Amino acid sequence: MNLDTFPCQNPSCPDFNKTGAGNINLYTRYGRKQVRLLICKTCGRTFSELKGTPFWDSRLDWDTIEKIYRSLLKGSGIRATAREFNLSKNTVKRYLRLANKDYQTVLNFLQERGVVSNGDSQLRELLNQFTSRRQASDRASMAAV
Numbered sequence: 001m002n003l004d005t006f007p008c009q010n011p012s013c014p015d016f017n018k019t020g021a022g023n024i025n026l027y028t029r030y031g032r033k034q035v036r037l038l039i040c041k042t043c044g045r046t047f048s049e050l051k052g053t054p055f056w057d058s059r060l061d062w063d064t065i066e067k068i069y070r071s072l073l074k075g076s077g078i079r080a081t082a083r084e085f086n087l088s089k090n091t092v093k094r095y096l097r098l099a100n101k102d103y104q105t106v107l108n109f110l111q112e113r114g115v116v117s118n119g120d121s122q123l124r125e126l127l128n129q130f131t132s133r134r135q136a137s138d139r140a141s142m143a144a145v
């Protein structure tokens with residue numbers, strides 16, 4: 001996760017909510033997932049990279065999350081991915097939804113781990129594929145009423 005993507009979250013800091021200002025440094029890591037605690041050099045306030053992003057709040061470990069996206073990007077469906085890693089289909093769907101909701105965070109994660117190359121076309125394509133499929137089945141079920 002590139003530190004430039006985190007803004008300072010202290011409203012009274014001159015660099016509040018600015019990204020890429022070079023003010024954010026790694027302070028320490030904590031917990032089972034080695035979540036990063038970041039520090040703003042401008043105001044000295046520390047905060048967790050987890051703050052405000054539903055994606056980082058997830059219960060699975062990073063390696064499993066990476067495998068889920070890898071499998072989906074490879075073209076495996078939700079059911080096949082769930083079966084391969086012994087997860088429920090709902091869990092796999094949850095990560096698809098999170099990628100929609102928290103797009104930039106998920107993209108950064110996948111790029112950092114080398115799952116996708118620099119552009120975001122692979123992830124965008126994956127999401128389009130699942131959104132359009134869902135819309136199609138919504139239309140079908142509406143027509144059936």
Ligand SMILES: [Zn+2]
Nearest residue numbers: 008013040043
């Ligand atoms: Zn600050």
